[in-house]
Amino acid sequence: MLIVTELEKTYPTKKGGFTAVRDMSFTVQEGELFSIVGPSGAGKTTLLRCIAGLDRPTSGGVYFQGREVDGPPEDFAIVFQDYARSLLPWATVGTNVELPLMKKGNTAAERNRRVTTALAEVGLSDAVDKKPFQLSGGMQQRVAIARAIAYRPKVLIMDEPFASVDAQTRADLEDLVLRVKEETGTTILFVTHDVDESVYLSNRVAMVTRSPSRIAEVVDIDLPFPRDQIATKSLPEFARLRAHVFGGIRDMVHDTTLAHA
Amino acid sequence: MTAVQSLPVARRRTSRPRVARVARPVVAVAVLIGAQEALTRTDVLPAGYFPPASEIVRTFVGELGDDSLGPALMSTVRTWLLALLVSVGLGTAVGVLLGLVRPLEAFLRPVIEFMRPVPSVALIPLVVLTIGTGSGAALFLACFAAFWQVLVPVITGVRSAPAIALDTARSYSLSTWQRIRWIQLPSMLPHLATATRLAASTTLILIVTAEIIIQMPGIGHEITMSRSAGDPARMYAYIALSGAAGIVLNVLVRRIEKRLNASHGLEGSR
Amino acid sequence: MTTLTTSVSTARGRAVIGAAGALTALGAWFMLSRGSENVYFPALPAILDETWEYWRTAEGLRNLGASLTTLSLGLCLGIVFGVAIGLVIGQLTFVEQAISPALEFARAIPATALIPFAMMLFGVGDNTKIFLIALGSLWPVLLNTADGARRIDPTLRDSARAFRIAGFQRQAFIVVPAVLPRILVGIRIAIPLGLILMVTSEMVGAQEGLGFVITQAQATFQLVTMWSGIVVLGVLGFSITFAYSLLERVLLRWSDPRREDA
Numbered sequence A: 001m002l003i004v005t006e007l008e009k010t011y012p013t014k015k016g017g018f019t020a021v022r023d024m025s026f027t028v029q030e031g032e033l034f035s036i037v038g039p040s041g042a043g044k045t046t047l048l049r050c051i052a053g054l055d056r057p058t059s060g061g062v063y064f065q066g067r068e069v070d071g072p073p074e075d076f077a078i079v080f081q082d083y084a085r086s087l088l089p090w091a092t093v094g095t096n097v098e099l100p101l102m103k104k105g106n107t108a109a110e111r112n113r114r115v116t117t118a119l120a121e122v123g124l125s126d127a128v129d130k131k132p133f134q135l136s137g138g139m140q141q142r143v144a145i146a147r148a149i150a151y152r153p154k155v156l157i158m159d160e161p162f163a164s165v166d167a168q169t170r171a172d173l174e175d176l177v178l179r180v181k182e183e184t185g186t187t188i189l190f191v192t193h194d195v196d197e198s199v200y201l202s203n204r205v206a207m208v209t210r211s212p213s214r215i216a217e218v219v220d221i222d223l224p225f226p227r228d229q230i231a232t233k234s235l236p237e238f239a240r241l242r243a244h245v246f247g248g249i250r251d252m253v254h255d256t257t258l259a260h261a
Numbered sequence B: 001m002t003a004v005q006s007l008p009v010a011r012r013r014t015s016r017p018r019v020a021r022v023a024r025p026v027v028a029v030a031v032l033i034g035a036q037e038a039l040t041r042t043d044v045l046p047a048g049y050f051p052p053a054s055e056i057v058r059t060f061v062g063e064l065g066d067d068s069l070g071p072a073l074m075s076t077v078r079t080w081l082l083a084l085l086v087s088v089g090l091g092t093a094v095g096v097l098l099g100l101v102r103p104l105e106a107f108l109r110p111v112i113e114f115m116r117p118v119p120s121v122a123l124i125p126l127v128v129l130t131i132g133t134g135s136g137a138a139l140f141l142a143c144f145a146a147f148w149q150v151l152v153p154v155i156t157g158v159r160s161a162p163a164i165a166l167d168t169a170r171s172y173s174l175s176t177w178q179r180i181r182w183i184q185l186p187s188m189l190p191h192l193a194t195a196t197r198l199a200a201s202t203t204l205i206l207i208v209t210a211e212i213i214i215q216m217p218g219i220g221h222e223i224t225m226s227r228s229a230g231d232p233a234r235m236y237a238y239i240a241l242s243g244a245a246g247i248v249l250n251v252l253v254r255r256i257e258k259r260l261n262a263s264h265g266l267e268g269s270r
Numbered sequence C: 001m002t003t004l005t006t007s008v009s010t011a012r013g014r015a016v017i018g019a020a021g022a023l024t025a026l027g028a029w030f031m032l033s034r035g036s037e038n039v040y041f042p043a044l045p046a047i048l049d050e051t052w053e054y055w056r057t058a059e060g061l062r063n064l065g066a067s068l069t070t071l072s073l074g075l076c077l078g079i080v081f082g083v084a085i086g087l088v089i090g091q092l093t094f095v096e097q098a099i100s101p102a103l104e105f106a107r108a109i110p111a112t113a114l115i116p117f118a119m120m121l122f123g124v125g126d127n128t129k130i131f132l133i134a135l136g137s138l139w140p141v142l143l144n145t146a147d148g149a150r151r152i153d154p155t156l157r158d159s160a161r162a163f164r165i166a167g168f169q170r171q172a173f174i175v176v177p178a179v180l181p182r183i184l185v186g187i188r189i190a191i192p193l194g195l196i197l198m199v200t201s202e203m204v205g206a207q208e209g210l211g212f213v214i215t216q217a218q219a220t221f222q223l224v225t226m227w228s229g230i231v232v233l234g235v236l237g238f239s240i241t242f243a244y245s246l247l248e249r250v251l252l253r254w255s256d257p258r259r260e261d262a
Helices: A044-052 A093-101 A108-121 A137-150 A167-184 A195-201 A236-254 B018-041 B053-065 B069-100 B102-115 B120-130 B135-159 B163-171 B176-214 B219-228 B232-263 C002-007 C011-034 C044-054 C058-091 C093-108 C111-122 C126-150 C154-162 C167-205 C210-219 C223-255
Strands: A002-011 A018-028 A033-037 A059-064 A076-079 A155-159 A187-192 A204-208 A215-220
Touching: A002 A044, A018 A044, A018 A059, A018 A215, A033 A044, A033 A167, A033 A195, A044 A155, A044 A187, A076 A137, A076 C154, A093 A108, A093 A137, A093 C167, A108 A137, A108 A167, A137 A167, A167 A187, A167 A195, A187 A195, A195 A236, A204 A236, A215 A236, B018 B053, B018 C093, B053 B232, B069 B102, B069 B135, B069 B176, B069 B219, B069 B232, B102 B135, B102 C011, B102 C223, B120 B135, B120 B176, B120 C167, B120 C210, B120 C223, B135 B176, B163 B176, B176 B219, B176 B232, B176 C111, B176 C167, B219 B232, B219 C111, B232 C093, B232 C111, C011 C044, C044 C223, C058 C093, C058 C126, C058 C167, C058 C210, C093 C126, C111 C126, C111 C167, C126 C167, C154 C167, C167 C210, C167 C223, C210 C223
Parallel strands: A033 A187, A033 A204, A076 A155, A155 A187
Antiparallel strands: A002 A018, A002 A059, A204 A215
């Protein structure tokens, strides 16, 4: 239901132009968790911004349910890596989660309900009246996730959301994402540089090359749901898939010819 | 992967040409001037108070030929330059002293904090009585106001040497003078640069003010005389001149600032 | 010597030294001017007496009140318009591109150069003063607001766009609090400017106010009154600036609780 066609994004620079993404094409199925992994310097963030409607591609297009994405669509929600700067420091947690809902057609009671449910979902019911700076990094990212959940999007886009969080918290947050997907059936587009994370979470993993990025390979992750940090990661299939993706990325990093093929 | 069916052909998007970006201000200014011209000629804006733009321009050109614009401009600029040099010089000297000798600065801080917000224009009557109504009065007023604007940033600047630099100096047993010369004074420079720019505009404002109130020769004097003589076009012409002078002087100061920064290895000004 | 240097490193030490400095300065002024025969620099005790006397009379209060009223009105107008226009300019690039040169030019005109202009329009009186103060204080607020609005944190801006927060919610919840620190800087610069314009316009184009009193006193050679006016003006300037810095600190802490107080 989300189709990316021959996407290209070139930034004008003094020396002509820098092509971050070229000839990127893939499809995301409804209800799946689709990861995008690649070495640093791959145009992952550029790609995400184009998909999210924050930037316009130089050519090619993104189509959601048949219509072209031309500006942030109503049904998308984004969780950024830099949670501290995507939340409002002067507003409480509750207000932060509520803000995107303050549009026409949402009564205060309805908004309240959604906020309470979302915060309960991420385990932050007690933090409703706190300000973001009073919470730890992991908790702040949970607030950002709660905000996205309360919004009830059809597509949830996450841009390296756990990169700035410590390992133990990251594991908890990964499981949170899986829970959200299971309970709401939201389609999730997940960008990460962590191979283990991508294999653990996804239905499919796309490996992108260095800039000018394109899809090198899409891997089906045939691991059973529900996933578990210990059980799933002990499966031999997990190790095989992880090695495959990791190897692919490592080859990309060391082999420049592949990137420019 | 499923093939993409019947979706529109991928097309290239071009960015808006740079011409538009230049054209906008030009068009906007032209529209503004044209509107003013129309409104004043049709008397929507009373022509007694708002002469049409074309008349203002004509008056301005006339003044250029006449013998009053040149001397007025020179008078203002000359006093401005002197005031700037004196206030920056004094402000830097005292600021460096206070920045280096912390007890002295703590001692004088309340005096500084009290005198800083005093509008120097309040001293005009006193100055007129004691110094008179010549350029000395304007000079004093401008220097008094700008002095504080230079003093405080310079003190901050001298103090702003990074602790690591000072520690390095100590571990290499640099002498006090070396420490001052190589670490604390250079760290003051960007602050001094910004302060100079502020002082430049403050001194200009005060000199023009003094010219208006004390009726010293200069741009301010011409402005107020034009009003008394009932010549609004001339008044606007000189107001415009003061604005132009402000811009030009500001650009000059910035240029010097940039060159100073560059010679000390600091990229660009704040 | 070392005790002196160590004492400046604590806040309390600095406060004590500062108090000593203030007292010394006042004491010196007091002493030096006590037996003063100089007409232009009367004795401090006399000035203080006069300050206490004159400014509590009906006439003194009227002048003081006139100054404060016009200052407040002028500043409020300048701030409101400065913020409003600044927000528009900062967020609509095409507006900014269009009027930026005109704005630069208008800003470069020294505010006091417009006194004759204001007098031409409004004659002698309160409106002139309010107009001038508003016009003068508008610029720093406008420029700082526009600059702040232009530079809102990109991640914040992206979040707002991604969640399609627009219109009033966007301005009230996101833009204004984000720009608030810059707005406060602009106001901080505008206040002394407003004071200067208040005094200057009272000296030239008014029948009431601190500046008027000072000039009148000078013209009628009542130098002690003149000095008392200057003292009151100094105290006024200091108090307003100090009160504002307290307000600024509170607002900044609300706007960005993570920020370390400078």
